[in-house]
Amino acid sequence: MNPTKVTLAPMIRVLIADGRAIVRCGLLHLFNLADNVEVMGVATHGGQVIDFLRTGVCDLILLDLSMPGVSGIELIRRIQARMPSLPMLVFGRHDNQRLALGALKAGAAGYVSKDVDLETLLAAVHKVAAGGRHIDAGLAEQMVFEGAAAQIEQPHEQLSKREMSIFKLFVGGKSVNQIADELSISNKTVSTHKARLMEKMGFQSNMEMLRYGIDRGLLS
Structure with missing residues (x-):
């Protein structure tokens, strides 16, 4: 055998x-x-x-x-x-x-x-x-x-009005300090909004955030 x-x-x-x-x-x-x-x-x-x-x-x-x-x-x-x-x-x-x-x-x-x-x-x-x-x-x-719903709604459409403003300013090349001065808010507030919007949109890096905004013309 x-x-x-x-x-x-x-x-x-x-x-x-x-x-x-x-x-x-x-x-x-x-x-x-x-x-x-x-x-x-x-x-x-x-x-x-x-x-x-x-x-x-x-x-x-x-x-x-x-x-x-x-x-x-x-x-x-x-x-x-x-x-x-x-x-x-x-x-x-x-x-x-x-x-x-x-x-x-x-x-x-x-x-x-x-x-x-x-x-x-x-x-x-x-x-x-x-x-x-x-x-x-x-x-x-x-x-x-x-x-189907995800394809209809773009990730940036989840953002609040304030988050969208800050997102566009970042994409436009502004720093945290510059955005804080322009919007008359604290650096900490800008950083908090940035962290929240990146989480909402699923970004893991600044490069991903910038590329997304530039590709869609979302500049302030």
Whole structure:
């Protein structure tokens, strides 16, 4: 009787890119529990991701969108331009429909939220590394049922009148101090409005905010 042939799943080499030490440590621990995932490197900001890709080898990047330096959609675009066949799985803090869509359009192959369990995360890693695409079930449902409304309403239409004024001034090249002087409000108030409008619109960096406003001619 011939012995049963056992086929082992191929080893998946992963680069972890996340700006939070506790998340990096947690992922390292979790992947150490997996038989066929090997962590090839850890990046704490966008520059380290680019540096790794010059000499390092991996099968997948597990990517946070809010690291210091170059991050978010801009980092995805840079990775895509440098290594278009390298799969990227975004590891997001929230089930944010706009962020997920932006990441997928920029070149990411999947989006998984940070509140998933180990089994779901590993399933997403395997699927994306194998050339597939993955998105959280809850987020996919949200996209299906809210997609039509989201396409009609532009992200900046969520802003209040004051937030819109500040947004346009930022896009027009004004600094926090200049905006505070022009609107006769405090620097702290300007910064608070800026943080809120960026959260509402799903921006992870000033560059994303500026590009969005310039592309749509939203300058003051």
